[in-house]
Amino acid sequence: MPYTIARYAGYCAGVRRAMEIAFQAAREAREMNVKCYSLGELIHNPEAVSALQKEGVVSISRVEEAEKGSIILLRSHGVSPQVEEQCRRQGLIIRDTTCGSVRALHKIVRESGEAGIPVILVGEPEHPEVQGTAAWCPGECHIVQNEQDVDALPPMDKALAVSQTTFSLSAWEKILRRLEARFPRLDARCTICPATQMRQREAEALAAKVDAMVVVGGRSSANTRKLYEVCRAICPRTILVERAAEIPARRSPWKTSKRPWFASARAKPLRAPWYKSPTTKCASTSATSPMA
Numbered sequence: 645m646p647y648t649i650a651r652y653a654g655y656c657a658g659v660r661r662a663m664e665i666a667f668q669a670a671r672e673a674r675e676m677n678v679k680c681y682s683l684g685e686l687i688h689n690p691e692a693v694s695a696l697q698k699e700g701v702v703s704i705s706r707v708e709e710a711e712k713g714s715i716i717l718l719r720s721h722g723v724s725p726q727v728e729e730q731c732r733r734q735g736l737i738i739r740d741t742t743c744g745s746v747r748a749l750h751k752i753v754r755e756s757g758e759a760g761i762p763v764i765l766v767g768e769p770e771h772p773e774v775q776g777t778a779a780w781c782p783g784e785c786h787i788v789q790n791e792q793d794v795d796a797l798p799p800m801d802k803a804l805a806v807s808q809t810t811f812s813l814s815a816w817e818k819i820l821r822r823l824e825a826r827f828p829r830l831d832a833r834c835t836i837c838p839a840t841q842m843r844q845r846e847a848e849a850l851a852a853k854v855d856a857m858v859v860v861g862g863r864s865s866a867n868t869r870k871l872y873e874v875c876r877a878i879c880p881r882t883i884l885v886e887r888a889a890e891i892p893a894r895r896s897p898w899k900t901s902k903r904p905w906f907a908s909a910r911a912k913p914l915r916a917p918w919y920k921s922p923t924t925k926c927a928s929t930s931a932t933s934p935m936a
């Protein structure tokens with residue numbers, strides 16, 4: 645059975661950089677004889693997290709858990725200025741893996757808040773990136789994740805709309821239409837990162853051409869979930885797996901599939917025992933990845 649690996653499968657630049665910084669930080673910690681922590685799991689990939697644990701990176705959920713003088717890794721999602729400050733106050737050595745796209749978003753909301761223009765942040769309210777970003781805005785910041793939330797917003801003369809870097813493009817476009825109808829003086833900037841946009845566009849295009857799809861990524865990754873939803877809406881025979889062992893050993897549920905497709909959230913090669921035919925590979929598997 646021929647299969648295709650998506651062109652934009654694999655680690656994105658932001659996650660690759662975060663992993664490199666983390667391995668380097670772990671080495672430094674060993675040399676300095678201090679602990680190395682990550683504030684939350686560095687990426688939503690159990691195998692990568694376990695590799696980091698082997699290097700001595702301990703995942704903690706609160707800054708208070710870190711010993712003074714140790715190294716702390718801030719995830720590519722970014723954190724609030726208050727958390728950064730708390731790390732400094734606690735005498736921790738910060739290794740910041742915040743992705744450039746997230747940093748750019750922080751700057752946009754901070755400047756808008758400073759200029760007195762309310763920010764409408766389109767994203768998942770519980771997501772750490774969204775919470776961290778909202779905290780960078782010194783003024784009014786409203787988080788919306790659907791059209792109903794838009795209807796509930798207070799009246800605003802001017803406003804700036806931005807999006808979580810890993811938000812669904814189609815959902816953003818839908819919400820944006822509603823925002824523009826409500827706020828004629830809206831300044832809208834789509835801040836979904838290029839890696840996420842490329843992956844989602846490719847997913848939609850490929851979903852229409854294949855018989856079955858496998859989305860590979862962490863179940864707790866917002867990016868993976870969105871990719872899965874995008875694929876499943878178009879191709880009902882879509883499954884989400886975290887590791888190669890979860891790929892069904894027998895051909896079900898794709899008994900009649902001629903051409904399944906892999907959207908990989910990681911750089912790891914994918915293997916299923918029933919795949920015997922040569923792989924159709926759109927390109928390399930190292931371009932993008934859900935983290936956030």
Ligand code: SF4
Nearest residue numbers: 656658743809837936
């Ligand atoms: S998915 Fe986008 S925002 Fe998240 S780490 Fe990768 S490049 Fe950065």
